[in-house]
Amino acid sequence: MKKVFAIAGVVAMMASGSALAGDAAAGKAKAAVCAACHGANGISAVPMYPNLKGQKAQYLENALKAYKNGQRTGGTAAMMAPQAAGLSDADIANLAAYFSSL
Template identity: 50%
Template sequence: MKRALTLISFGAMLAFASAQVLASGNIENGKQKAATCFACHGADGNSVDPQYPRLAGQYNAYLVQVLHEYKDGQRNNAIMKGMDATLSDQDIEDIAAYFSSLPTKLDTLQGHIQGD
């Protein structure tokens, strides 16, 4: 029993340490770097216009992936490609950290799905 508790504790420590390593963005730097994003997505990441996604509370890894996909052309959107063109990998990490740290106001998809 003692060995099982030790293994569980060790596993929990590894999981926590892994999460810290993966979250390499700086929230405060991200807030400054995301200033141009606010016009469409809102300063709090909760866009009021349904044509722009709400970014607040999204998974950090998802935001990083999407920003890279816009930057390298895997996702085709002229506005986002232009916005991402000058972002470094660290900028993307920081912006993702900022938006993922914010509380979401999305409690339903009503009015937030294209075609509604």
């Protein structure tokens, strides 16, 4: 019975999104280095760099984790992998929350 309640609790937290949500304010503080390529407000002035403003948080998290783990190798991976390598999972969630909130 305890197992059923534990599973139900995890499902409820995942459905609400609160278990995975990052801190946008912490992400903003961490995002300064991103501005060099992606723009101060998440809109890149350079066509080869994608805009981050308004992207879905889950997409941004997946992309950063893939760069960090060496699973994303095309395009700008040579620049992004070293940037992502120093990020914790919390940093990634916070950055994703920040850029998705813009």
